[in-house]
Structures are given as C-alpha cells and as structure tokens.
Amino acid sequence: MTVNPLVTCGRCPACAAGRSHLCPHRQILSMPPRPGAFAEYVCVPEGNLVTVPDGLSIERAALAEPLAVSYHAVNQGARLLGRPLSGARCVVLGGGAIGFGAALVLAMQGAGEIRLAEPNAERRAVVARGVPRVRTYAPGEPGEPGPDSADLILDAVGSRSTRAAASRLARPGAVIVHIGLLPGEEGLDVRKITLQEIVVSGSYCYTMQEFREVVDALADGRLGGLDWLEQRALSEGARAFIDIDAQRAAPKIVLRPAHRP
Missing domain, CATH: 3.40.50.720 (NAD(P)-binding Rossmann-like Domain)
Known part of the structure; x- marks a missing residue:
C-alpha cells in the first residue's frame, strides 16, 4: 500500500463535490496534530490507503504524493x-x-x-x-x-x-x-x-482520484523510468536533509531502514 497523507472530513461541501483537498478541516500526515514517517507509529484512515499495483516497487510508489x-x-x-x-x-x-x-x-x-x-x-x-x-x-x-x-x-x-x-x-x-x-x-x-x-x-495538493491516477501512471511507466530517484539508508537521513537544503541531492530521496520487512 501507499498512503495519501491528506486527511479530510468527508462531509463538508468541498468533500461532497470531490474537491476534498479544499476541505476546511484538512490535516496532513507529518504536520501537527498528525505524526508522519519518522514517528514510531502512524495512524492512517483506511480510505487513504491505495493499493500498489504489481510490478511497482514501494520505493517508486512513494513518489505518488509529490507527483x-x-x-x-x-x-x-x-x-x-x-x-x-x-x-x-x-x-x-x-x-x-x-x-x-x-x-x-x-x-x-x-x-x-x-x-x-x-x-x-x-x-x-x-x-x-x-x-x-x-x-x-x-x-x-x-x-x-x-x-x-x-x-x-x-x-x-x-x-x-x-x-x-x-x-x-x-x-x-x-x-x-x-x-x-x-x-x-x-x-x-x-x-x-x-x-x-x-x-x-x-494549486494545492490533489484529489483522491488524482492520487490514484498518479499511482497507475507510475505503474504503467507513463511518467518515465524514474531513474532519478535516489535511495539512501535511514542512517543517512540527517545528511540527506542537509544535501536537499543545499541542492546537492536528487529531486526526491527515499530513506530505507536497515531491516526492511
């Protein structure tokens, strides 16, 4: 699974119109009050989970949100x-x-x-x-x-x-x-x-439908080979943030835990 980090109420006029990214009650994983990827545990609403198609690596599926x-x-x-x-x-x-x-x-x-x-x-x-x-x-x-x-x-x-x-x-x-x-x-x-x-x-965030469409485009190869994605060990995370800030890194870095399940 990959995760749409945009959590919305599902009941307001914006959500009802399919424009949940404009929900006045929206929250984003990794921004208060919702912890993100560096927390020990992250609670995600089931409706925010999107199945990763066969053949698409989880590292490349992680590009779905920025794309x-x-x-x-x-x-x-x-x-x-x-x-x-x-x-x-x-x-x-x-x-x-x-x-x-x-x-x-x-x-x-x-x-x-x-x-x-x-x-x-x-x-x-x-x-x-x-x-x-x-x-x-x-x-x-x-x-x-x-x-x-x-x-x-x-x-x-x-x-x-x-x-x-x-x-x-x-x-x-x-x-x-x-x-x-x-x-x-x-x-x-x-x-x-x-x-x-x-x-x-x-332009802010995306709709849930757009998020799903990007996952499909990644799986189908319509967004290219994605060879520009850089992967580093989680232990190199601090250096990765420094390199990003100094513009010495790829547009996106994925940090991989040492013992990945």
Missing part, C-alpha cells in the same frame, strides 16, 4: 487554459521535486513545448536526463525565454522573483499556476494581468 501535487497543478492549468496542451508553450519555474514532477506530467500529457527554469546546474542536468523533451535554462542567462512567450506557467517556487518571471513570460490570455509556498505577496504584475486577461490560480 500528485504536480499532476493536480498541470490539470488545473490545462483546465483554465481551455485548449489542448499539445499546442501550448509551457514553462516550469523551479527544478525541485514539484517542478520536476510538473515537467514529467506535462511530457506525459503531450505538451507542445516544455521549458524549465532552474539556477542550479546539477538539478538542470537531472531534469534533462529524466525528461529529455524538456529544455532547461538558468534564469537571467542566455536561453531564457523572452517576454510574452508562454501559454502556461507553473511556479513551483513561489518567490517574489519567480512571480515576477511568471508575469513577464505570460502572453495575452495565458495561465499562471502558483504552487510554491514561500512567504510574500510581491512580484505579480497586476496591471499586465488585468490588461491581458491573464488567469492566475493557486
């Missing part, structure tokens, strides 16, 4: 764009787990052109290996897309600079999906958004 976040964001952008992604020019801002996942999902869904901005050269190299269709670039350096050049922009960072970049990249009628959760409100060009009817949407 479901990316999957929901791309779905949100495609719905608001109102036309097939096959004819869209898409830009992802940020090459961490969520941004990289968004590039994987865009490729799976046949996006016409995919660009990804990431200042860290090692992360750009991982993205290029994991999603060969994606063209990466470093913000502010040659190769950066010009103003008014993108139909769909996914901001997986959520900083002042990436919000400003999203505003600059958006062509008239474009869609900006804001995924990142860094603090701050600055950066968006509200005048341009108004004059050019640019749609700006937040």
